[in-house]
Amino acid sequence: MPNISTTYLGLQLKSPIIAASSGLTNSLEDIKAIEKAGxxxxxxxxxxxxxxVTEMERELHQMHSQNYLYPETMDYYDTFDVEGTLSDYLRLISDCKKEVGIPVIASVNCITAHNWPSYARNLEDAGARAIELNIYALPSDLERKGEEQEQVYFDVIEAVLKEVSxxxxxxxxxxxSNxxxxxxxxxxxGIAGLTLFNRFYSPDIDVDNLEVIPTHIFSQEHEYTMPLRWIAITSNRVDCHLAAxxxxxxxxxxxxxxxxGAQVVQLASTLYKNGVETIQRYNHEIDQWMKKHDFKNLDDFRGSLSQSNAANPAGYLRVQFMKQFSQK
Ligand SMILES: Cc1cc2nc3c(=O)[nH]c(=O)nc-3n(C[C@H](O)[C@H](O)[C@H](O)COP(=O)(O)O)c2cc1C
Known part of the structure; x- marks a missing residue:
């Protein structure tokens, strides 16, 4: 029987399939269903x-306002019910720790290294087995240099690594750009993994109602080619695991x-469209494919078609249509 277990970020996983961060991973019930599916x-x-940050500021303000309260400021903080959000998040992690056997990875969406990284320790204390940082801000400041934009990643990593083990x-x-x-x-x-690539909310225009609306919430099947290319190019050349x-x-x-060369994959759209139970079928089909090719473990074939191992490494580097479609 092929063995589809793998390590990822130092964790032992029974399948390379991870349920990606999304609304499907926001409740204990859904997470249990994901675990049951394999x-x-x-x-x-x-x-x-x-x-x-809003919650931290509110706490700070409450400390300072015990003697002198600005009602408007407190009203402002009261409009954000983040207090509940954060404590619910920590409770979800600790409930998972008690009731879920598979590793649960916390996720923070951030765009700066200011103030918030000290909070990362709470995620660890609650029982998160790892933290995935989703870092991106649209470079809509047309004056900001690329290096400044990039530096944020390194600042965030440094700050968070100081807080957690x-x-x-x-x-x-x-x-x-590079x-x-x-x-x-x-x-x-010092990070343990890189997830390639995040997919963003994209705007569209509704020409009937003349308004800006979200579009293509779920990915399309052809979109896998971008992470495939870059995982192939960078695997064996990076000092951490790669998740696709x-x-x-x-x-x-x-x-x-x-x-x-990916260590694991992270799925969201297909789980929304086909239900989380589909993970079970994917595990079975991976198993069948491994049997057919006589692979016993994922490491028997992982990375065998990376750019550095493939018989045709240039295939990953070609970007222009030199021959295809040049003749009708
Ligand atoms: C409805 C929805 C919500 C998502 N929310 C998050 C999120 O909170 N944080 C995050 O890092 N990624 C989020 N994602 C991105 C997914 O984790 C995933 O990386 C992305 O959708 C690409 O995978 P897919 O093609 O399987 O959907 C979300 C995706 C969807 C569809």
């Missing part, structure tokens, strides 16, 4: 830096990511 781990829905991974997008170099440099900071996410909608694509 996922190797779960990344919780992200807490947002703003939620953490559990493994930390970073979830990034592909929007860097992606491969940044991935390699990030991998040497975006556009992974079937077991064949999971196998492709492993062949490219």
């Amino acid at each position: 996922a190797g781990a779960v990344v919780l829905k992200s807490l947002f830096e703003e939620e953490i 559990i493994p930390v991974s970073i979830k990034i997008s592909h929007y860097f 992606l491969g170099e940044v991935i390699t440099r990030l991998s040497k900071t 996410t975006t556009g992974i909608h079937d077991s064949r694509t999971i196998v492709k990511m492993l062949l490219a």
Whole structure:
């Protein structure tokens, strides 16, 4: 029988399939269903830096306002019910610790290294087995230099690593001017993993109602090619694990990511569309594929088609359509 267990961020996982951070990983009941379906781990829905900072400021303000209270300021803080959000999040982690066997990875969506990193310790204390940091701010400041934008990643990592002893991974997008170099440099900071690539909320225009609306909440199947290429190019060259996410909608694509060098995959859209039970089928199909190819463990084939191992490494580097479509 093939063995589909794997390590990831120093954790032992019984499957390389992880339920990605999303609304599907926001309650104990849903997480138990994900575990039952056979996922190797779960990344919780992200807490947002703003939620953490607002709560910290409120606490600070409450301390300072015991003698002198500004009612308007307290009204302002009262409009954000973040107090509940943060304590609910910690409770979810500690409930998971008691009732869920698979590793539960906390997630924080952040855009600065200011103030909030000290909160990361609470996630560890509550029982999170690792923390995934989802770092990205749209570079909409047209004056800000690329290096400044990039530096935030290194500042956040340094600040968070000082606070926690559990493994930390970073979830990034592909929007860097020199992606491969940044991935390699990030991998040497002491993080345990990199998740490639995050997928964002995108705006569209509704021409009937003349308004800006969200579009394509879920990924399409062809979107896996971007993480596939970069996992293939960077695996064996980075100092941490790589997790693949975006556009992974079937077991064949999971196998492709492993062949490219991914340690694990993180799924969201297909679980929304097909239900979390589909993880069980994916595990079975990976198992069947391994049997067919006579692989006993994931390490027997992981990375065998990375750029450095593939018979045709240039295949990952080609970007122009030199021959295809050049003749009708
Ligand atoms: C509805 C929804 C909510 C999501 N929320 C988060 C989130 O809170 N934090 C995060 O890091 N990623 C979030 N994601 C991104 C997913 O974790 C995942 O990386 C992305 O959707 C690509 O995987 P997919 O193609 O399987 O959907 C969300 C995705 C969806 C569809």
